[in-house]
Amino acid sequence: MEIHHISPKTLTIQDVETILSSKKKLALSKEAEKLIVDCRNYLDNKIATQKEPVYGVTTGFGSLCNHSISESDLGKLQENLMMSHACGIGDIVRPDIVKIMLLLKVQSLSYGKSGVQLDTVQRLIDFYNNDIIPIVYEQGSLGASGDLCPLAHLCLPLIGMGQVIYNGKTREAAEVLAELNLEAVKLASKEGLALLNGTQFMASYAVYSLIKANNIVEWADTIGALSLEAYDGRIEPFDDDVHQIRHHSGQIETAKNIRKILEGSELIKQPKKHVQDPYSFRCMPQVHGASKDAINYVIQVVTNEINAVTDNPTIFPESDKIISAGNFHGQPLALVLDFLAIALAELGNISERRIYRLIAGERGLPSFLVAHPGLNSGFMIPQYTAASIVSQNKQFCTPASVDSIESSQGQEDHVSMGANAAVKALKIAENVEKILAIELFNAGQAIEFRKPLKTSPLLESLLVKFRQYVSFVENDKLMFVEIHKSINFIVNKKPVKYV
Numbered sequence: 001m002e003i004h005h006i007s008p009k010t011l012t013i014q015d016v017e018t019i020l021s022s023k024k025k026l027a028l029s030k031e032a033e034k035l036i037v038d039c040r041n042y043l044d045n046k047i048a049t050q051k052e053p054v055y056g057v058t059t060g061f062g063s064l065c066n067h068s069i070s071e072s073d074l075g076k077l078q079e080n081l082m083m084s085h086a087c088g089i090g091d092i093v094r095p096d097i098v099k100i101m102l103l104l105k106v107q108s109l110s111y112g113k114s115g116v117q118l119d120t121v122q123r124l125i126d127f128y129n130n131d132i133i134p135i136v137y138e139q140g141s142l143g144a145s146g147d148l149c150p151l152a153h154l155c156l157p158l159i160g161m162g163q164v165i166y167n168g169k170t171r172e173a174a175e176v177l178a179e180l181n182l183e184a185v186k187l188a189s190k191e192g193l194a195l196l197n198g199t200q201f202m203a204s205y206a207v208y209s210l211i212k213a214n215n216i217v218e219w220a221d222t223i224g225a226l227s228l229e230a231y232d233g234r235i236e237p238f239d240d241d242v243h244q245i246r247h248h249s250g251q252i253e254t255a256k257n258i259r260k261i262l263e264g265s266e267l268i269k270q271p272k273k274h275v276q277d278p279y280s281f282r283c284m285p286q287v288h289g290a291s292k293d294a295i296n297y298v299i300q301v302v303t304n305e306i307n308a309v310t311d312n313p314t315i316f317p318e319s320d321k322i323i324s325a326g327n328f329h330g331q332p333l334a335l336v337l338d339f340l341a342i343a344l345a346e347l348g349n350i351s352e353r354r355i356y357r358l359i360a361g362e363r364g365l366p367s368f369l370v371a372h373p374g375l376n377s378g379f380m381i382p383q384y385t386a387a388s389i390v391s392q393n394k395q396f397c398t399p400a401s402v403d404s405i406e407s408s409q410g411q412e413d414h415v416s417m418g419a420n421a422a423v424k425a426l427k428i429a430e431n432v433e434k435i436l437a438i439e440l441f442n443a444g445q446a447i448e449f450r451k452p453l454k455t456s457p458l459l460e461s462l463l464v465k466f467r468q469y470v471s472f473v474e475n476d477k478l479m480f481v482e483i484h485k486s487i488n489f490i491v492n493k494k495p496v497k498y499v
Helices: 013-021 030-049 071-085 095-109 118-129 148-159 173-179 191-196 200-230 240-244 249-261 284-306 331-358 380-396 418-450 457-467 479-492
Strands: 003-006 025-028 089-092 137-139 163-166 169-172 314-316 321-323
Touching (some): 013 284, 025 030, 025 095, 025 118, 030 314, 071 191, 095 148, 095 200, 137 148, 148 191, 169 173, 200 249, 200 284, 200 331, 200 418, 200 457, 240 249, 240 284, 249 284, 284 331, 331 418, 380 418, 380 479, 418 457, 418 479
Parallel strands (some): 003 025
Antiparallel strands (some): 089 137
16 A cells, blocks of 8 residues: 655645656655644644634634633534535536645645644545535635635544445444544634644645646647648747747657657658648747746746645744734735636637638648538537537636635625636637647547558557547448547546657
8 A cells, every 4th residue: 555644845846746647545644744733732832822713713803803802612613614604606626636635735734834633634534535525515614714725524523423425325423423433623722723724625626737738738739730730831830949049848849749759750741732821830839838837837826836835824833923914815826827727718719729720621621521522510519519618718717816706795895706717718628628629539530541651650559549449430420429539538548648
């Protein structure tokens, strides 16, 4: 059994993907255990000796921060917080994202700045390791004070409330805890606030979308190169000299990738009658590359966030300080999630334009990519589907981060709306997978009309694998069946590596 030890060492997006795909279990490092215990001991001593109120520890929350709470009610205060903030509605968050939320919440609490009990953190790990998946809802977070509502649903089962998915069934959390001989956590002072404050909902969606994005950009280059071949496009726009004088790393990388993908192609070497290709082919390095550069920036910001302490107040035992501030504010994530959405949507946008060109009856290709158009509609309507999805993505690209609604009687008078940005960014990522799958379906059909000339060995190998799932369309058939097969191919397989 492989174990990932939670520690102050930087956690990367790739680490999260590996932990999930390898089904690793979680455990706290000795260093993390000590930091958590030392912070809790400091907080207990501070509560016992300090007369001044400490926000969220000996006071109410939000605009109720001026209401003092008696020592005997400090635990009840945290339990009430958990129950009252669990107001989520909408679709249920998928289990893989909830598992990332559990992982990232443990990571954030492991730095010893939150004042939680060691047993509380361990119980989060128990949930992760035993695939006890709390029911969390998509809607309810303003993205500041973090993701209060979804994190309340994530952590309710710790105290024996709410629902979980266990062994594929939705169950009451209390039942599952009893079945596994796990006692409900008895919250100590400040713990509810530590669990609910934070950006783990936004951050988990961001991580999940970035894992998809890394796969999407590889497919975009590979499928774009296949479309270029099918369209009888030119290789000159991908010459390295062109891209070196503009300096953008994503652009340089994309041109290099496409040159590699097309190595050994008979089609790309044949004489061309046309002098130029449309932008959707000729400008792949510039468009794909800009999206790659944007995604790389998003990765930097999200990596910072998943290695951060984002609850409030923050405790500094080493300097004897407890500070109420705003690390839970989701603005850094909200902005880059909107950026990610736009970067991904553009990959879908240019892909749909290549689809359109392939069915247009140009450069020796038959109209709608069938031998007998008229009797057969062929690939006419898959382009409609792609165009519809592209349009929906444009609607989803309206930035969430420019919005803010005052809450908590004005105490929280600027919020990030990062949770909304997170949810729609993932919808866009999945839409782009669908568009690219339609392009692959079209390009795979179109390339057949270029025989007996062959494309590159790499793309020929890809086509052999693709044809195991999606066959050449001789005459009209149920196209949605083939499109769904192509989507599954894109989602579940990696492009052939070419660098």
